[in-house]
Amino acid sequence: MLDPRYVREHEAEVRKALENCKSKVDLSLYLDLERRRRDLTISVDKRKERLNKASEEMGRMKKEGQDISAYQAKLKELSDEIKQMDNEIAAVEKDFRDIELQVCNLPDASVPVGGEDKNQEVRKVGEPKKFDFKPKSHDELGAALGILDFEKAAKVSGARFFTLWGLGAKLERALINFMLDQHTQNGYQEIVVPHLVNYQSMEMSGQFPKFIEQAFAMKEDNYYLIPTAEVSLANLHRGETLPTGSLPKKYMAYTPCYRREAGTYGKDTKGLIRLHQFNKVEMFQFVEPEKSMAALDELVNSAGNILSLLGLPYRVVVLATGDKSFSSVKTFDLEVWVPSQNTYREISSCSNCTDFQARRGGIKFKREGGGKPELVHTLNGSGLAVGRTWLAILENYQQADGSVVIPEVLRPYMGGLDVIRPVK
């Protein structure tokens, strides 16, 4: 959510920014509703003042034993008029809020303008490995190694689910533990969070109402399965004013992520790239406004650190205005090298949401020198998507014989195992 006053006072700038984000929101309607809300409020407030004064007077008169029935009828009229106006305001407010929730966060000035094709590579880390044989895809490798099975998952659930077996499952668990341990060293506090959340939480983090069709819903109980731990982490301090000195707060959580992936039929149908359920380690920060851009860099570095330690080639991309996420002003994607596809694929997304989520959730903090509480800035970043890391390891560390070498940093987490070999 944007600050309505800011929007009002910077109409041209906001209009341009929304255009750059390919937003379909009708800004004129937004401003019109905001104006009407204000006008109505002003006139109803005047009537309320009159009613309040009169009611106070009635109390005094009654105490003195005077007959007040004559005034009651008159005030009833005023009271009814106020009620009617309040209803009108409520209707306007609802319309305003509906549109307000559709407005995305405005992109930072440093973000390239345009669609996906305007995304810019910031840097490359590591060189894609040259194979002296044709590298296999991870689903091929995984099946041959007996550690990955989609058919079993399809039987249990359906399309876009997976099962991992034996060392494959252990590798997944090793990755999760490795990531959490690394981030702990960077000052992130590990938290176990709910996977089922209420509507308000989904709205606060920016999933709802715009992306409601992408969420799995428990209709009987009004719960939603989180599409990312960001939702749970972002809402931990909803409605709170954080005391002086409590920022930054750096949290992380490992959770499965549940996504309907509506409208992606036929996309990435093979392998672990796009699933209804996948594991992820998520990082989240609450910071002072002036520190959020530095925090974004830190987030990217923490995510990149995992890839570097695992020896996986990757690149960092800054997303263009039309491709950045809804709640963010600036998003960096980390993309890992996937040999079988001969390309880089997203494995982490790090965003600075500035005060967009904080305004929706009412999350403030108090500064050192006193003063009014201000909205915090929030940031999120994957650190990393575990399934995609798993597949990147299989593909990048595959040998000609179909075996997969375990990256050195993971071996302690794998009971010292250095290579996964095909079952004879």
Added chain:
RNA sequence: GGAGAGGUGGCAGAGUGGUCGAAUGCGUCUGACUCGAAAUCAGAUUUACGGGCAACCGUAACGGGGGUUCGAAUCCCUCCCUCUCCGCCA
């Protein structure tokens, strides 16, 4: 799932239809006293929105929403949450 209790300011805790944005205590801040501190005394201490250059003024908020009333923290309905006991359960 059944029975009961409760949700009030940063915290504790009064208030059961009228001057209550809300007693009191604690905390915090400012001033006085002091070489300094403690203690003591005096004062201050919510947020959001709107109007105004400003001083300031208005409106709203006592878990959320709705209702009754001239007037609701207080009465009614409903939802949510917390706690206690019973049952069930990893």
